[in-house]
Amino acid sequence: MIIAVKRWFTVALLTTCITLARTVALAADDWQVIKINGHDYLSVDNIARFYRLPAEVAPSGAKIRLETVMNPLEFVRGSREVMINGARCWLCFPLIEQNGKFLVSRTDVAKTIEPQLRPHRIPNAGKVETVVLDPGHGGHDRGAVCRYGYEKDFALDVARKLRPLLQAKGLRVIMTREGDYFVPLEVRAQIANAARNSIFVSIHFNATDRDPNATGFEIFSFTPRGAPSTSDDWVTPTALSMQAGSEVDGQSMALSACIYHSLLGHIPEFDRGIKRARFAVLRLTRVPAVLIEGGFLTERGESQLIAKKDWRGKLAQAIGVGIENYHALGVKKQPPMLVADYRRQTKLEPTEPVIQEENLKEVDASLINLVGKSKFASPTPASTSPASSSPDSAVIVP
Numbered sequence: 001m002i003i004a005v006k007r008w009f010t011v012a013l014l015t016t017c018i019t020l021a022r023t024v025a026l027a028a029d030d031w032q033v034i035k036i037n038g039h040d041y042l043s044v045d046n047i048a049r050f051y052r053l054p055a056e057v058a059p060s061g062a063k064i065r066l067e068t069v070m071n072p073l074e075f076v077r078g079s080r081e082v083m084i085n086g087a088r089c090w091l092c093f094p095l096i097e098q099n100g101k102f103l104v105s106r107t108d109v110a111k112t113i114e115p116q117l118r119p120h121r122i123p124n125a126g127k128v129e130t131v132v133l134d135p136g137h138g139g140h141d142r143g144a145v146c147r148y149g150y151e152k153d154f155a156l157d158v159a160r161k162l163r164p165l166l167q168a169k170g171l172r173v174i175m176t177r178e179g180d181y182f183v184p185l186e187v188r189a190q191i192a193n194a195a196r197n198s199i200f201v202s203i204h205f206n207a208t209d210r211d212p213n214a215t216g217f218e219i220f221s222f223t224p225r226g227a228p229s230t231s232d233d234w235v236t237p238t239a240l241s242m243q244a245g246s247e248v249d250g251q252s253m254a255l256s257a258c259i260y261h262s263l264l265g266h267i268p269e270f271d272r273g274i275k276r277a278r279f280a281v282l283r284l285t286r287v288p289a290v291l292i293e294g295g296f297l298t299e300r301g302e303s304q305l306i307a308k309k310d311w312r313g314k315l316a317q318a319i320g321v322g323i324e325n326y327h328a329l330g331v332k333k334q335p336p337m338l339v340a341d342y343r344r345q346t347k348l349e350p351t352e353p354v355i356q357e358e359n360l361k362e363v364d365a366s367l368i369n370l371v372g373k374s375k376f377a378s379p380t381p382a383s384t385s386p387a388s389s390s391p392d393s394a395v396i397v398p
């Protein structure tokens with residue numbers, strides 16, 4: 001469970017404007033930009049042609065289920081909902097219709113669609129040495145509560161199970177907390193920012209007082225500049241005017257999709273989708289960052305699953321495979337596995353990770369000291385060179 005702290009937003013936005021202002025570069029030959037009230041849109045036909053992929057538009061109000069998805073891109077009329085490669089995703093802006101054409105905002109083409117359809121082309125995607133695992137909450141902050149326990153404990157356990165799996169793949173792992181104590185959100189982000197070539201993976205469980213039957217997985221990355229978050233109900237007209245963003249937006253979306261496809265592909269949970277939010281840990285991290293909501297503690301059946309050690313082991317494994325797929329982007333330069341690929345595979349090898357409890361020390365003070373004393377190498381500046389483009393396709397640089 002996460003509560004957005006909005007007072008940071010103005011500061012973060014201003015900083016982003018100054019440091020990360022870049023324009024979306026679209027080659028004129030490939031894209032016909034349609035201006036509506038000064039805002040840029042691209043047609044679904046144009047997107048399908050560019051990616052050489054069939055795309056469909058479902059009637060408004062349609063709820064696309066995974067089982068009915070036929071095409072890599074399935075939009076819903078008048079909605080922000082879209083299925084990309086068989087997983088649900090939420091656009092920043094709804095699909096609009098004009099003169100018989102369905103139009104997608106340029107922001108979404110650059111920030112939501114491109115990083116998922118061609119993640120291997122994002123500059124520095126998959127460049128990972130360190131995975132910063134962030135078990136949500138801790139100490140006085142219990143997070144969501146169910147009859148079987150607290151979110152803070154379940155999240156920590158998943159991170160503990162995940163760590164050796166990542167280490168076995170040669171990745172360095174730092175945990176923002178290793179015990180039941182609270183670490184301020186800005187410190188969690190600082191830990192990720194201070195580590196060399198890091199990614200940030202925050203682990204949470206969900207809760208709601210609105211719908212006791214709500215279930216499923218969702219994953220968040222930071223909302224692009226000027227765009228509304230997924231939970232925002234309406235869009236201000238000025239929000240559309242800002243198009244620039246950072247390269248990390250693309251990397252974060254790619255990481256989000258890699259982990260999410262693995263989660264859905266390995267565990268039969270409801271697909272709530274790939275979403276956007278301005279949660280503090282996503283806003284304050286300058287490295288690719290995601291926040292996973294691994295199911296609802298407020299739903300009876302799901303809370304029973306989350307309370308099971310073996311199920312949490314499965315969750316850790318699925319997250320691990322997703323991170324591995326993201327990492328492989330940097331090496332193989334190939335698109336990662338998708339939900340359907342995972343489902344075709346025989347089941348995950350049943351390797352319950354061995355947890356060396358005695359090695360898990362309470363290291364809050366030492367960790368904060370490390371960050372304060374800048375013992376980690378400073379993050380390498382993001383490359384400013386655009387991705388190389390092939391003659392037959394334009395590059396969308398977020």
Ligand SMILES: [Zn+2]
Nearest residue numbers: 001002136204
């Ligand atoms: Zn939480």
